Amino acid sequence: xxxxxxxTRGSGQARRESSRPRKALRTFVRNRLAVIGAVVLTGFVVxxxxxxxxxxxxxxxxxxxxxxxxxxxxxxxxxxxxxxxxVLSRLIYGSRISLSVGLVVVSVAAAxxxxxxxxxxxxxxxxxxxxxxxxxxxxxFPFLILVVAAIALLGPSLYNVMLVLGLVSWPIYARLVRSxxxxxxxxxxxxxxxxxxxxxxxxxxxxxxxxCLSSVxxxxxxxxxxxxxxxxxxxxxxxxxxxxxxxxxxxxxxxxRFLRIHPWQIFYPxxxxxxxVLALNxxxxxxxxxxxxxxxx
Amino acid sequence: MISYIVRRFLIAIPVLLGITFITFALVSFAxxxxxxxxxxxxxxxxxxxxxxxxxxxxxxxxxxxxxxTYMGNLLRGNLGLSIASRASIAISIRQFLPNxxxxxxxxxxxxxLIAIPVxxxxxxxxxxxxxxxxLTIAMFGVSMPSFxxxxxxxILFGLRWRVLPLYGMGEWSNGPWDVISHLILPSVTLGAAMxxxxxRLTRASLLQVLSEDYVRTARAKGLRxxxxxxxxxxxxxxxxxxxxxxxxxxxxxxxxxIVESIFSWPGMGKYTLYAINVRDYPVIQGTTLVFALSxxxxxxxxxxxxxxxxxxxxxx
Numbered sequence: 042x043x044x045x046x047x048x049t050r051g052s053g054q055a056r057r058e059s060s061r062p063r064k065a066l067r068t069f070v071r072n073r074l075a076v077i078g079a080v081v082l083t084g085f086v087v088x089x090x091x092x093x094x095x096x097x098x099x100x101x102x103x104x105x106x107x108x109x110x111x112x113x114x115x116x117x118x119x120x121x122x123x124x125x126x127x128v129l130s131r132l133i134y135g136s137r138i139s140l141s142v143g144l145v146v147v148s149v150a151a152a153x154x155x156x157x158x159x160x161x162x163x164x165x166x167x168x169x170x171x172x173x174x175x176x177x178x179x180x181x182f183p184f185l186i187l188v189v190a191a192i193a194l195l196g197p198s199l200y201n202v203m204l205v206l207g208l209v210s211w212p213i214y215a216r217l218v219r220s221x222x223x224x225x226x227x228x229x230x231x232x233x234x235x236x237x238x239x240x241x242x243x244x245x246x247x248x249x250x251x252x253c254l255s256s257v258x259x260x261x262x263x264x265x266x267x268x269x270x271x272x273x274x275x276x277x278x279x280x281x282x283x284x285x286x287x288x289x290x291x292x293x294x295x296x297x298r299f300l301r302i303h304p305w306q307i308f309y310p311x312x313x314x315x316x317x318v319l320a321l322n323x324x325x326x327x328x329x330x331x332x333x334x335x336x337x338x
Numbered sequence: 339m340i341s342y343i344v345r346r347f348l349i350a351i352p353v354l355l356g357i358t359f360i361t362f363a364l365v366s367f368a369x370x371x372x373x374x375x376x377x378x379x380x381x382x383x384x385x386x387x388x389x390x391x392x393x394x395x396x397x398x399x400x401x402x403x404x405x406x407t408y409m410g411n412l413l414r415g416n417l418g419l420s421i422a423s424r425a426s427i428a429i430s431i432r433q434f435l436p437n438x439x440x441x442x443x444x445x446x447x448x449x450x451l452i453a454i455p456v457x458x459x460x461x462x463x464x465x466x467x468x469x470x471x472x473l474t475i476a477m478f479g480v481s482m483p484s485f486x487x488x489x490x491x492x493i494l495f496g497l498r499w500r501v502l503p504l505y506g507m508g509e510w511s512n513g514p515w516d517v518i519s520h521l522i523l524p525s526v527t528l529g530a531a532m533x534x535x536x537x538r539l540t541r542a543s544l545l546q547v548l549s550e551d552y553v554r555t556a557r558a559k560g561l562r563x564x565x566x567x568x569x570x571x572x573x574x575x576x577x578x579x580x581x582x583x584x585x586x587x588x589x590x591x592x593x594x595x596i597v598e599s600i601f602s603w604p605g606m607g608k609y610t611l612y613a614i615n616v617r618d619y620p621v622i623q624g625t626t627l628v629f630a631l632s633x634x635x636x637x638x639x640x641x642x643x644x645x646x647x648x649x650x651x652x653x654x
Contacts, residue, residue: 178356181630184589185596186610190622193614194364266481273483274596278611290483297489297600304493311486318481 068331075327081320089136096130100287109303119309122292123299128306131287132313138288139269139317142203146268147261149207154214155257159245161215162222169219176212184209188271192280199282202275206268217260221253255332262325266318273314289314339645343638350634357630358412361623362405408623417627418620422613427624430609435628437507438605441528441598442590444521446583448529449536454579456533457540458567461548472537479534488527488600495523505602524601528594532586539582543575550574576647584640588633 069075088095097118104125112120112128119128161172191205225231226249234244275281276290277297284291289310296306411418417427456476460469496504502523508516547553548571556566595607602608606625613621 174352174356178353178360181353181357181633182360182626186626186629189595189611190361190614190626191364193617270483274485277483277485277596278599293483293486293489300489300493301497304497307486307489307493311483311490314483314486315478315481318483319477322477322481 065331069327072327072330074323075330078320078323078327081316082324085136085140085317085320088133089140092134092137096127096133098127098130100126100131100134101285102126109299109306111303111305112309120305122306123295126287128292128309131292132289132309135287135289135292135310135313136317138199138282138286139272139314142199142206142272143265143268145203146206146210147265149203150210150264151214151257151261153207154211155218155250155253157211158215158218159222159250159253162219163226163241163245163249172215173219176215179209179212182209185271185274188275189278189280192275197275197280197283199286202272202281206271210264210268213264214257214260217256218253221256222249225249225252255328259325259329259332262321262328266321266325269314269317269321273310339642343642346638346641350638353634354627354630358409358623358627359405361626362401362408412627417624420613420618420621422616422618422621427621430621431606431624431628434604434606434609437603438591438594438598438607441521441524441594441603441605442587444525445528445532445590445594446587448525449532449586450583452529452533453536454540456537458544458572460537460541461544462563462567464545469541473541476534476537479530482531484527484531485596485600487530488524488597491523491527492600507604520601520603524597524603527597527601528590532583532590535586536579536582540575540579543578544571547571547574573647577644580640580643580647584636584643588636591629591632591636 097116104121106125107114107117107121108125109123110117110121112118114120117127117129119132122128122131157172157175161169188205188209191209192201195201195205231244231248234248239247272281272288273290273293276288276292277294279291279294281290282288284295292310293307296303296310299306408418415428417431419425420427420430423430456472460472463469492504495502503520504523506520508518508520510517553566553570556570557563561569591606594605595611597603598605598607599611606628610622610625612618613625
């Protein structure tokens, strides 16, 4: 068995192995799909941020002389919609809505869920029972029905969409964090921290939480994909952002009406949604492979 | 076993109470009420008539009174009347629920028929073109918005090639094919995402099982691959696959309703969606409750099925 070079160093000081973040990064980069996902996602983010500079036309500008033009018309790469607006520009501006909603929803849900999961797992007993019952109630609801009903009752708007989706998505984080905390809670260094006299809050946030973060991150990537799909679904039902703001689901809804005359309208917003979700899924898979301490390398 | 089932139902009661409460609270936060929506829509309605309507539906009472009345009615099996159609909600649900169940079951069937063979072949021919191909298609399937797939299928099979009908459910009295032909497109739409998920799960579980010692023993004994698969491997992947399928079925009941509205399938989803659009609160409360209840029942059935799949699992 060949001795590894590091082990044969003279002075007895073994060189420090590469740290965990660096190892994680290396595993991630080796996963080609994950890298593609990251690149595609970055592309969409760039589109969202620099939309005014990238889009060839204004997304709101109607041109009633060129309605429902097919893709390939000069000046309109992907054609125009039923009000003469350029499809490509609307797609690019639409990425703003989808990505920002996804980000906010995931942040809110992760914040609430992680906190509740921490409390539930760390303190146990009464807090645990109450929080887990709450989780069960939320999970028993058919997700989409609850969201649609809530939005229909509160009124469709960007803000309400973010609020409702965020409030409905937290259970998955709570359960995840709780199970991780239950495992970490019994480890010796937590006991040591307690022996030193660290307060509960300090132990929770300084010692327990950082070790849960990688799972939370992976879940966040995956559930952002779900949030984007839900936003599109709401837009499709007319319960999301209101016209004339461009949103991919809403574009599908409008295209649906002209199904028989101009079926190509349906294609592009759906492809956009699918690409973002796919990118996020690949990214999440890659993150999980790179960060999960339970997976054997 | 019976005591287990009873215990599960008892635990479900506070959950159901929580659901009714949340739905009710949600409804009371809503601006305006269904009567004012009707006021704006129709000209025959004047404010006095609106007030007496409100009194009839009990909408002028404070919310806790409304809640207790609602719960009291509920225990007697009375879900109330729809405000929009004045039809009994319980009767409407009894009419629409079987249709949704039909759709859900056939979607599940489609998903399983695709997912399990694909998963098995993927696992047994690991890293082959089939494996990579099916994994990629599965990834796409999970990332697609279901309503988009539905619309694309509609264009392809309903308009381009004119093979299958686009809307409605068809009549049983016209023969079974009438209903089945209407069933195909929505089932495939709903089943596709589930199929993708289940295929990946089957593959992963099978790969794990195939590396176990008892499979190695079976092969060492000289058993053919097919026997090894059917007699030993497949039985052991049933547990995770059935769990996932059961959970997905519960979500199917809720997620079906976008697909139902695209294909105008007369089910709970379309009923609920319409009620949401016209602010028909009693209907929304009733259907949400029924959905949640079915989800709980399905989970219970899945859990009970465990004991048949794996005799080691007992609940007493």
